[in-house]
Amino acid sequence: MKSDLKTRHGGRILTDALVAQGVTMAFGVPGESYLPVLDGLHDVRDKLKFVICRQEGGASYMAEAYGKLTGEPGVLMVTRGPGATNGAIGVHTGFQDSTPMVVFIGQVPNEFAEREAFQEIDYRRMYGQMAKWVAQIDRVERIPEYVSRAFHTAMAGRPGPVVLALPEDTLFSEAAVADVPKHHVVRPAPSASDLSQAEKLLAQAERPFVILGGGGWNRDATQKLQKWIEAQGLPAGTSFRCQDLFDNRSPSYAGDVGIGINPKLAQRVKEADVLLVIGPRLGEMTTSAYSLLEAPVPSQTLIHVHAGAEELGRVYRPALAINSGYPQFVDALCSLSFRNPSWKEMTETARKEYLQWSEPLPMPGKLQYGQVIRWLSDKLPEDAIIAGGAGNFAGWLHRHFRYKGFRTQLGSTNGSMGYGYPAAVAAKLAAPGRTVLGLCGDGDFLMNGQEIATAVQYGAAFVALVVNNGMYGTIRMHQEREYPGRISGTELKNPDFAAYARAFGGHGETVEKTEDFAPAYERAAASGKPALIELRIDPDAITPSTTLTAVREKALKSGR
Numbered sequence: 247m248k249s250d251l252k253t254r255h256g257g258r259i260l261t262d263a264l265v266a267q268g269v270t271m272a273f274g275v276p277g278e279s280y281l282p283v284l285d286g287l288h289d290v291r292d293k294l295k296f297v298i299c300r301q302e303g304g305a306s307y308m309a310e311a312y313g314k315l316t317g318e319p320g321v322l323m324v325t326r327g328p329g330a331t332n333g334a335i336g337v338h339t340g341f342q343d344s345t346p347m348v349v350f351i352g353q354v355p356n357e358f359a360e361r362e363a364f365q366e367i368d369y370r371r372m373y374g375q376m377a378k379w380v381a382q383i384d385r386v387e388r389i390p391e392y393v394s395r396a397f398h399t400a401m402a403g404r405p406g407p408v409v410l411a412l413p414e415d416t417l418f419s420e421a422a423v424a425d426v427p428k429h430h431v432v433r434p435a436p437s438a439s440d441l442s443q444a445e446k447l448l449a450q451a452e453r454p455f456v457i458l459g460g461g462g463w464n465r466d467a468t469q470k471l472q473k474w475i476e477a478q479g480l481p482a483g484t485s486f487r488c489q490d491l492f493d494n495r496s497p498s499y500a501g502d503v504g505i506g507i508n509p510k511l512a513q514r515v516k517e518a519d520v521l522l523v524i525g526p527r528l529g530e531m532t533t534s535a536y537s538l539l540e541a542p543v544p545s546q547t548l549i550h551v552h553a554g555a556e557e558l559g560r561v562y563r564p565a566l567a568i569n570s571g572y573p574q575f576v577d578a579l580c581s582l583s584f585r586n587p588s589w590k591e592m593t594e595t596a597r598k599e600y601l602q603w604s605e606p607l608p609m610p611g612k613l614q615y616g617q618v619i620r621w622l623s624d625k626l627p628e629d630a631i632i633a634g635g636a637g638n639f640a641g642w643l644h645r646h647f648r649y650k651g652f653r654t655q656l657g658s659t660n661g662s663m664g665y666g667y668p669a670a671v672a673a674k675l676a677a678p679g680r681t682v683l684g685l686c687g688d689g690d691f692l693m694n695g696q697e698i699a700t701a702v703q704y705g706a707a708f709v710a711l712v713v714n715n716g717m718y719g720t721i722r723m724h725q726e727r728e729y730p731g732r733i734s735g736t737e738l739k740n741p742d743f744a745a746y747a748r749a750f751g752g753h754g755e756t757v758e759k760t761e762d763f764a765p766a767y768e769r770a771a772a773s774g775k776p777a778l779i780e781l782r783i784d785p786d787a788i789t790p791s792t793t794l795t796a797v798r799e800k801a802l803k804s805g806r
């Protein structure tokens with residue numbers, strides 16, 4: 247049997263294994279540590295596009311965003327030590343965001359192992375806490391087995407990143423081995439008893455609230471669940487940066503349970519008698535620093551549904567813990583019917599409170615950034631993908647943009663800066679037919695602004711906004727609150743961002759007034775190039791509802 251198999255080097259066995267797993271796009275920066283893989287990629291180039299980036303941080307975010315958008319593992323390839331350390335940010339992000347990823351790292355040959363050879367790192371220790379599984383493939387003939395396990399593990403239960411190190415000798419060695427077919431996606435379904443207990447708890451609920459979030463959903467499940475929630479007259483919110491799991495125009499949508507939460511929504515979650523939580527881990531961002539639900543036993547009756555068994559009871563001891571994939575849970579849940587008439591009024595109030603909260607407020611300066619977000623929310627196609635980075639500038643997006651469908655939002659729930667731009671590049675490459683918008687801060691953008699080169703190289707034509715307030719505004723805000731007037735480490739002297747974009751072969755615009763935004767956006771979108779619009783906002787406008795001056799004065803008054 248074996249004699250029928252062709253002998254291949256490790257690099258080719260690996261790239262054929264990726265093709266067998268259904269991988270059509272991978273991201274990375276090359277290194278001499280994995281030359282046979284690059285050679286294998288040459289052979290499969292018609293089936294698998296290898297997107298070469300300018301920094302592994304950008305590449306790893308792209309792989310993460312690809313995984314988040316498509317639901318299939320995002321594949322990253324980086325070289326030893328320096329590549330592996332640069333690439334860590336996307337792995338950390340993927341872990342906290344429950345995004346399936348498979349990361350390949352070059353490794354020194356086994357004969358040099360543990361000598362601290364050139365760029366040698368033990369990835370099992372380095373990535374131990376950031377990945378679901380880290381391994382090193384020491385035998386060429388076992389590459390298909392390791393790759394198969396990597397894809398199964400990345401997708402199973404709570405999805406996440408897997409890291410495989412590739413010693414040089416493994417890659418240069420040859421073997422005659424068979425490929426392994428594509429991975430299965432293993433997710434549990436709720437039991438009949440889970441469902442009847444959930445039914446009992448929900449039937450008695452007077453002030454129920456549903457929170458959706460996490461990774462492992464699909465479009466069909468989100469749409470089915472939304473219809474069911476609407477039919478029951480239930481109110482629903484989404485966890486931090488998962489607003490696209492529910493059409494924000496739905497009469498049942500009450501807002502996002504994340505950073506800068508609507509205080510009325512926070513109150514509603516706190517006062518709920520039954521919380522049906524499907525998918526979120528209930529981390530620090532979703533619980534307003536563990537204050538919306540008390541740890542370890544919440545006062546609300548918590549029905550916690552999670553695909554990862556180990557997430558249930560990790561922080562909160564739920565009244566009912568259901569280990570289930572979300573599509574599987576939704577299928578079962580939809581067989582129940584409540585239609586409790588008293589929920590209707592509560593849901594209408596929650597909706598009204600969301601609509602009020604999401605109205606843009608006037609802010610200092612000539613550029614009303616909230617109006618810009620509202621314009622985009624109204625004008626972009628329903629399936630446009632918004633890729634946002636981290637910083638206070640994102641607060642306007644979370645509050646004023648209405649997400650309309652599944653996977654229209656790409657964000658880092660670990661608050662990792664520099665995400666928006668590379669995520670937008672990956673989104674445009676993965677879904678070239680869709681409109682993509684990158685939303686970046688001035689600090690945030692320059693963490694990965696070099697990836698404009700990648701956008702230009704691969705023709706990823708999308709518009710990115712860079713919200714420039716001349717500072718690391720988030721940190722300045724916290725500074726003014728804790729140490730008013732004592733500015734330290736937060737000021738930025740920025741380049742001309744539009745000229746920066748043009749220097750790479752992109753399109754650049756600068757906008758200083760609200761009325762100039764729409765025409766600038768139209769020009770940028772029509773340019774057919776990667777385009778960047780710098781939005782110069784008044785630095786005093788530090789959040790959608792307050793100013794730096796107000797934060798400082800409040801702190802001074804309180805005796806800080």
Ligand SMILES: Cc1ncc(C[n+]2csc(CCOP(=O)(O)OP(=O)(O)O)c2C)c(N)n1
Nearest residue numbers: 637638639663687688689690717718719720
């Ligand atoms: C990679 C990374 N480094 C540092 C931080 C800490 N941090 C959070 S927000 C922020 C400032 C963001 O600045 P900017 O992008 O200009 O947005 P702004 O808050 O000014 O709107 C910093 C430094 C982080 N979250 N991620």
Ligand SMILES: [Mg+2]
Nearest residue numbers: 688715717719
């Ligand atoms: Mg800033």
